[in-house]
């Protein structure tokens with residue numbers, strides 16, 4: 001989903017991604033995760049409580065150090081992205097690029113292509129140091145095993161896709177602004193919704209550009225049979241030929257399994273760092289969690305939530321952008337919002353809104369992730385001997401592989417985590433036993 005993230009991010013719908021990206025992803029979150037209030041059932045994480053997610057002292061030290069770097073990179077990167085747009089506005093660089101595009105060609109749409117190509121190239125270059133440093137640290141801590149050649153290759157591919165698809169999206173949005181200068185935010189809102197759905201649908205078809213996929217059956221026929229048991233219990237319609245093994249081991253030591261796509265592109269993907277490396281029972285739990293997102297309709301619910309939120313966000317951003325152009329237009333050499341450079345003002349405001357609304361979007365996401373955790377544990381009941389133990393073991397494996405901090409800072413959790421923290425999730429799993437005394441779970445009758 002990294003690609004879809006960069007694509008949409010670049011494509012100005014930054015706000016959406018903050019929460020949308022994590023959803024179709026994994027049972028864990030490589031670079032994130034945790035909630036305070038929303039996951040009520042977990043006991044408080046204080047020193048006196050027995051914690052379900054633990055690391056050896058050396059790994060703990062690494063996890064704490066690495067988490068700090070990740071958090072700083074994420075927050076600093078987001079702020080830098082906003083500041084960068086502003087610097088180029090304040091130095092009227094955007095209006096300069098627009099004038100340059102006009103000198104190159106008289107065709108309006110070609111001017112747009114030139115301008116937005118420049119826009120994506122510059123913003124990508126601006127964020128490259130953060131991405132580079134993130135990869136450098138990830139390699140240092142033994143999570144990433146990808147060489148620099150391959151890494152830069154992936155960045156180039158992602159940029160290529162962004163240039164093509166992102167430019168098309170921004171051309172469309174910019175055209176809407178020009179066509180309906182007063183009510184454009186409503187048109188942009190209408191256009192965003194099918195683009196989101198299309199992104200979810202197309203994403204699995206673009207993934208092979210970055211990673212190799214093979215039929216899971218070919219490598220782990222036994223696991224496929226076990227997964228089919230969970231499929232039968234959950235009533236999801238994912239036949240074995242929609243189960244893939246991703247060759248992640250060429251790039252990372254991290255663990256992951258996820259469901260992606262919608263409709264005809266729906267599939268389950270298990271990384272080859274996961275199948276065979278952790279017990280099958282734990283893969284079943286992760287799969288159960290992912291199935292939960294589908295069975296509980298999290299994707300349509302998330303889309304509906306974003307649709308409602310974006311309606312107000314676009315409306316508010318349109319008002320702010322108009323005010324900025326009135327107030328600073330002369331200084332930034334921008335006459336109107338519908339010009340190319342004027343459109344960047346709108347992108348600038350949207351990226352600020354995306355940053356400020358990240359906690360709200362993450363709270364939304366954490367709620368769904370918690371539900372999926374419950375669902376995952378219930379889905380493997382009767383299939384594995386002890387769902388509680390399996391889930392706790394899986395969280396320990398995931399947390400250790402990604403070096404997740406067992407006691408993250410509560411503010412950081414609130415702001416950045418789109419999944420509850422590994423500790424919160426493991427503690428919940430350790431105590432979740434609805435079958436005790438003949439009861440049953442929330443989502444299954446037995």
Ligand SMILES: [Zn+2]
Nearest residue numbers: 026027369372
């Ligand atoms: Zn999930």
